[in-house]
Amino acid sequence: MNPDAEAEQFVRAHTRLSTTPLLPELPLHLSDDVVDLWERMTDRAAALGTTVELPYWASSWPGGQAVARYVLDHPDLVVGKRVLDVASGSGLIGIAAARAGAAHVQVNDIDKLCEASALVNAAANGVTVEPLTDDILDATTDADVVVVGDAFYAKGLADRMLPFVRRAARAGALVLVGDPGRAYLPQPRTDWRRVATYRIPVTDLEQGEVKVTGVWRLRARSLPLRAEQQRDAYQPRRARAAGRSVAGRGRANRKP
Numbered sequence: 001m002n003p004d005a006e007a008e009q010f011v012r013a014h015t016r017l018s019t020t021p022l023l024p025e026l027p028l029h030l031s032d033d034v035v036d037l038w039e040r041m042t043d044r045a046a047a048l049g050t051t052v053e054l055p056y057w058a059s060s061w062p063g064g065q066a067v068a069r070y071v072l073d074h075p076d077l078v079v080g081k082r083v084l085d086v087a088s089g090s091g092l093i094g095i096a097a098a099r100a101g102a103a104h105v106q107v108n109d110i111d112k113l114c115e116a117s118a119l120v121n122a123a124a125n126g127v128t129v130e131p132l133t134d135d136i137l138d139a140t141t142d143a144d145v146v147v148v149g150d151a152f153y154a155k156g157l158a159d160r161m162l163p164f165v166r167r168a169a170r171a172g173a174l175v176l177v178g179d180p181g182r183a184y185l186p187q188p189r190t191d192w193r194r195v196a197t198y199r200i201p202v203t204d205l206e207q208g209e210v211k212v213t214g215v216w217r218l219r220a221r222s223l224p225l226r227a228e229q230q231r232d233a234y235q236p237r238r239a240r241a242a243g244r245s246v247a248g249r250g251r252a253n254r255k256p
């Protein structure tokens with residue numbers, strides 16, 4: 001079987017089409033037990049000779065849900081526009097943008113299973129997205145709209161995401177970032193304006209039952225930002241209980 005078909009089949013086999021309370025109109029192929037799936041992915045990785053990544057694609061993270069909700073409720077922001085969803089996971093924000101009327105949507109994630117997941121989810125929503133699996137964070141995008149959900153949970157990724165989105169904003173893109181207060185969300189956010197806040201029920205991957213999650217719009221004129229980090233690093237509750245650190249597992253968490 002070719003690798004793309006195998007990846008799509010894997011996504012379909014380990015998820016079910018479901019919705020979240022915030023996005024009842026956006027069905028996605030998600031897993032009910034991401035930690036269990038993560039453990040079962042070891043077999044696949046051994047067979048393919050790849051590394052095991054946390055299956056980010058099998059959940060819709062609060063930051064992504066928030067931006068997807070905001071885009072669906074403000075279609076004027078994306079209608080007829082070229083949209084780039086960076087660190088796209090399941091592709092939910094890009095798919096929301098496509099459903100809201102974007103002319104062209106690219107979803108970018110370095111995990112091949114995220115590409116497969118976005119394609120499977122786009123098909124479930126009757127829209128088309130173009131996957132990009134190159135690491136583009138050191139490049140400049142010419143997209144009209146850049147959307148980012150939940151990408152400030154790891155220092156290595158946050159340190160590269162911030163300059164990427166600030167370059168995009170300076171080049172004229174509308175940049176929307178959704179985040180539930182992850183450890184490496186930039187502080188202070190003098191060039192960010194909060195445009196929405198949602199209370200999002202979360203799974204047992206997270207601490208607590210609900211995450212208060214913001215959507216920010218970056219101002220084009222960026223002021224110098226100090227990348228202060230909060231001290232408490234994010235780790236899923238069950239991984240902590242098992243004595244594992246997510247920060248040590250995923251490629252996403254490696255310092256480049």
Ligand SMILES: C[S@@+](CC[C@H](N)C(=O)[O-])C[C@H]1O[C@@H](n2cnc3c(N)ncnc32)[C@H](O)[C@@H]1O
Pocket residue numbers: 056057059060061062063064065086087088089090091092108109110111114135136137148149150151153157251252253
């Ligand atoms: C917490 S998930 C968020 C997924 C989605 N945006 C959401 O909100 O549901 C973070 C994603 O960042 C991706 N990622 C990590 N490093 C990346 C990079 N250098 N370029 C693009 N995506 C990256 C991971 O593979 C993962 O899918």
